[in-house]
Amino acid sequence: MRLPCEVSVVSRLLPSAGLRGPGRAVRALLALGKPPGAGGGEVWLLVSTARHRPGAKYQLRENIEQLFTKFVEQGKATLRLKEPAVDVCLSKANVSQLKTFLSAVKLAHRGTNEENLPLSALVTPKASEVEKPKTKMIITSRKDYPLTQNFPYSLEHLQASYCKLARLDMRVLCLKSLRKLDLSHNRIKKLPATIGDLVNLQELNLQDNHLESFCVALCNSTLRKSLQSLDLSQNKIQALPAQFCHLRELIHLKIDDNSLIRLPFKIGQLSQLRFLSVARNKLPYLPSEFAKLSLENLDLFGNPFERPEPLVPDIQLKIPLTLLEYSARATVNYRLPYGSHVLPFHLCVDLDMAKTCQCGQACLSSFIQTTVTMNLHSVAHTVVLVDNMGGTEAPILRYFCSLTCYGQFLDRYLQSVR
Template structure:
């Protein structure tokens, strides 16, 4: 018996000696087809539990052969209920604690789930079983920490955590399947002071909101977010922007309300050792000549240092030996639309510059002084 939303009474098909062919190549994915002789119908099965589907097909084979199936626990052929033939639920919106489901599981077919104003102190582990979830909106709750298993939501494209109590962003999420799926991330109105270096591995991000946090710096390798088009980090505590920021290509940028420092290229921070240490020289050569490295080749502290290599104005790498200063950058160089940085109408912000040697810094200084005469 096959029941549908239009025909809940169902159509009955004879099975004994009436199966022309079984198609079971994708049975492990919950898909199969049973082709009948009379009438000439293909019964297509999908979105089934693989184990249950195998049991069903085994029973159909026995019926086709005329085997006595009375011993099998078969259901009675009665018209289906409306709930049994309605389309799988793909969207659920919960806007109060009173409506939050405590005894029932979320439908596994959900693609969009919003649970706001529910006073959630943590992410409900039942949500992490929703493998088809594309949008997860947990804004306006009391969540303090994100579980690593959010990274197992392989289809997740949008994650909204606006107005929670987050103090950090889990490094494990940066190394998870979210690298390939996450396009929208809203971490605004939390208590985050810094994002991990690994955050820039979320290279599919298009829209990133970091407003109203306590950020004292942006990720060191921000420029690696090559797909990023919309960035807002207004009302934080940023003194300057990372050097890699100049590699971004944005449509809209909002950095309003940050206490940016006044750049002074003539007063650098000098962390240069002459001559260079053997470790510094070897590390620079590894990066400059693009010699392969990784945790399988080097001790963890060495390859982690290499991941944090800074780039001099000349294009060479430097690690712990460098000269650092800040210069002014017009934000229109990285964004088509720029929200004013302050109430004075400015669109400029300080950005960090690194120099691998006194020679590079001197050449920069000459150019800077000439341009300001």
């Protein structure tokens, strides 16, 4: 049996001699077995490292003084040997493999017949077996892109830029430890929903591709709990789905140089967002929930914002309200639980997209809509100028659930401009 992990072999005699122990743990391969040509039933432990691949051998039969397994669920354990007087400290091991390995060590210590043990040949391992796993790979040209070899499964950071990729390489989806994926400066048109299976992915860079949309399935995947940085700049995206706001761990978001005509309606739900850049798009105004953001840096330069028209409302108010509108408002206002198991799916979507009036009440399809001016410093500490005239204001949508609420708004607005 073989176990890749990190190992530190500490002699218990060093402190009595006034000597310090060895340094930090190194990558190693542990093996249980019998040396080639050895007779009898003796089982040995072989500890091989990159510096000493032939390794150090330790006999196991009746030679284990104690096993320390308190932190085995963290991939850690210590084998205390009687002769020589050393502690073999294991860390960063696969938990299930470590448990199996420790069980075999106990059996070997008791002298169990070798037929009942998962033994391996105690031969010098290959260099690749004892080298530290590769966690970072950077590819910046098509000729360097691996076509016949798989990516190392230990990768945590993969960059494949300027490789003329038209689609995501399915081999990337096997990299379960991946935390940072950089596919910038390629020709990718569509992302597969299976990219959401990368459960540890924190940073995704898709700058300068040919994307026209962002998949709804990704917004409902495990990326909701892991993704913190997303770069979609220099693509062809016109709108982000409403479900985009499910990515609530986002801290950095870049969507510069696209064709965005609107931001997600519920963007205020991105409570962790601190850096937002949507420069050089086609935004005419900002969604009402934009005012709920709390940013450190905001860039909206180069958008053709329309002039706010608070006195020219878009009236979609129906009087009297329909029974559907009444019941929907009550569901949202009183925070009644709902779901697709009790309501049709399209009604759940409508409730999720409910608008909020200045009075705090909800409205769905019956409302008055207008645009007002918002100073962007109210949501961001640092604001890049909206235009070349030095402005830091932008139009934002405002909704009203009734004529009364809109009338109160008009009174305050007219008083402020007098």
